[in-house]
Amino acid sequence: MSTLSDREQIETLKYRYVRALDTKDWDAFGDTLTEDVTAGYGDRLTFSGRAAVLSFMTENLGSDVITVHNVHHPELHVDGDSATGTWSLEDTVIAVPYKLLLRGAAIYTDRYRRCEGGAWRICATGYRRIYESTLSLDDLPSFTLTSR
Incomplete structure (x- = not known):
């Protein structure tokens, strides 16, 4: 495979990772990861293995937690x-049961491995926050979800 083709496949893989996460398509999300993946999301969340991440x-992050990762x-x-x-990330989380709105930005650092059959998968992922802010939805009396 050419380097350009590999780069395009890796970009598609990362885009699929965030789309599957945001749409709660857990099979597709799991398929973006190697079995032995390591993950570290900020300072508090670290995982070893696909099963632990999933x-x-x-x-x-069930259906009552809305996420948007760009x-x-x-x-x-x-x-x-x-x-x-290395990727720039901007994310929004609306945790309805907790009445919480989170906004943030981070720098993702990933490692990828070409697996059997030629498919690329993420074997290590994590980010370092640039910022993270939270706001109680109670502080926004006019906040209404009009679509979900």
């Missing part, structure tokens, strides 16, 4: 069957 996501400005470096990537 368990946390499904238990904590990744952009990829810096990708491919070296044979492995690659690294």
Whole structure:
């Protein structure tokens, strides 16, 4: 495969990762990760293995928690069957049961591995926050979800 093709496949993989996370498509989300993936989201959340990542996501980001993750400005470096990537992230979380609105930005750092059959998967992922802010929805009396 050409480097350009690999880069395009890795970009598509990362976009699928955030789309599947936001739409709660847990099968598609899990398929973006290697079995032995490591993940670190900020200073508080670290996981080893696909099962651990999926368990946390499904238990904590169910249908009553709305997430929107936008990744952009990829810096990708491919070296044979492995690659690294750095991405800018902007995210919004609306946790309805907790009446919480979270907004943030971060820098993702990923490692990728070409797996059997040629598909790229994320084997390590994590981010370092630039900022994170929270607001109680109680402080926004006019806040209304008009679509969900």
